[in-house]
Amino acid sequence: MAEEETLPPLDPAGLGAYFALIEVSSLLRHTVEQQLLDAGDLSYVQFQLLATLGDAPDGSRRMTELADGVVYSRSGLTYQVGLLEKAGLVTRGPSADDDRGVTVSITEAGRDVLAKVFPGHIDVLRQLFLAPLARKDIESLARILTDVRDHMRTVPPRSAKPRRKSG
Amino acid sequence: MAEEETLPPLDPAGLGAYFALIEVSSLLRHTVEQQLLDAGDLSYVQFQLLATLGDAPDGSRRMTELADGVVYSRSGLTYQVGLLEKAGLVTRGPSADDDRGVTVSITEAGRDVLAKVFPGHIDVLRQLFLAPLARKDIESLARILTDVRDHMRTVPPRSAKPRRKSG
DNA sequence: CTCAGGTGCTTCGAATTCGAAGCACTACTT
DNA sequence: AAGTAGTGCTTCGAATTCGAAGCACCTGAG
Numbered sequence: 001m002a003e004e005e006t007l008p009p010l011d012p013a014g015l016g017a018y019f020a021l022i023e024v025s026s027l028l029r030h031t032v033e034q035q036l037l038d039a040g041d042l043s044y045v046q047f048q049l050l051a052t053l054g055d056a057p058d059g060s061r062r063m064t065e066l067a068d069g070v071v072y073s074r075s076g077l078t079y080q081v082g083l084l085e086k087a088g089l090v091t092r093g094p095s096a097d098d099d100r101g102v103t104v105s106i107t108e109a110g111r112d113v114l115a116k117v118f119p120g121h122i123d124v125l126r127q128l129f130l131a132p133l134a135r136k137d138i139e140s141l142a143r144i145l146t147d148v149r150d151h152m153r154t155v156p157p158r159s160a161k162p163r164r165k166s167g
Numbered sequence: 168m169a170e171e172e173t174l175p176p177l178d179p180a181g182l183g184a185y186f187a188l189i190e191v192s193s194l195l196r197h198t199v200e201q202q203l204l205d206a207g208d209l210s211y212v213q214f215q216l217l218a219t220l221g222d223a224p225d226g227s228r229r230m231t232e233l234a235d236g237v238v239y240s241r242s243g244l245t246y247q248v249g250l251l252e253k254a255g256l257v258t259r260g261p262s263a264d265d266d267r268g269v270t271v272s273i274t275e276a277g278r279d280v281l282a283k284v285f286p287g288h289i290d291v292l293r294q295l296f297l298a299p300l301a302r303k304d305i306e307s308l309a310r311i312l313t314d315v316r317d318h319m320r321t322v323p324p325r326s327a328k329p330r331r332k333s334g
Numbered sequence: 335c336t337c338a339g340g341t342g343c344t345t346c347g348a349a350t351t352c353g354a355a356g357c358a359c360t361a362c363t364t
Numbered sequence: 365a366a367g368t369a370g371t372g373c374t375t376c377g378a379a380t381t382c383g384a385a386g387c388a389c390c391t392g393a394g
Binding site for chain 1: 318
């Protein structure tokens, strides 16, 4: 896609990695989304949220932690957590140390759903994503992408987005 | 994210690669989206569409080719191409060999916008995505992800979809 | 304490997204 | 040539998404 001849001599490998990354993640996400919908009536975001909560030591997280964890807008998170709450998969409660905060906790039902969809999820991953790769490639991929993620997490908190004001 | 103790012994590297992939692509996409908006009032999808058209030998593609290229729904594509057309960045016309088809072509203005946003786009890639990687890692990443993409493109057209083909 | 500014979350409205249904046309079968 | 199935795109309604604005609370300076 768009490797115009008239452009500066940019890393062809870099571009290739980028385009392939976007395409792979899009395709993967679509397929996974379908599986989650079939298996447990979950959207991808909802799965990510439940998974993040399930992974937390006490099954709870603050709203902001969740939003950052899944790279999502605050308002969108409010909406999705609302849906999950209505479905009985999470509960909302006040935060211990900060009265502004909302703590979201996964319920038993939530864990059940998670357990129900996980095997199929893994299957999709294996068949669609990991199948063509050698063990070594998978390890390389994990290491490289983890490096990138760490880099991204540190460098720019999130672009030039000072909260209203001061402009 | 959610490596429940009670689950089958799944490839930890595979899971790591998966989670990192999703997170990296999300973060990257968000940042790139912001840059595109600032530099040329383009959404990410619109950029992808223009880039795909710009990359085509004659600057034209069929709707379906575009939709497949960017992993996007048909109806969503109709909407976005409508916006691009209204902005004068593409034109719509009949297809030569198939009266049902619509051929989308990039305009001069479209190419201008593409040229205008591309440098900044590359900058973001370099700084956010490629910066922490060694030359060799970038090449590995490109190769591995390309393999995965090719695999995905061949294996399942798109899950259990009544409409597509016979089921 | 009191005020100003900052943070956590929700509400609101607008834009985007998707799937299903519809329309027009093509392709295959007889 | 007619009939049936399939394809290409758009329209439609519903769901999701985001950013801006609003509200409640926290924090730091006086």
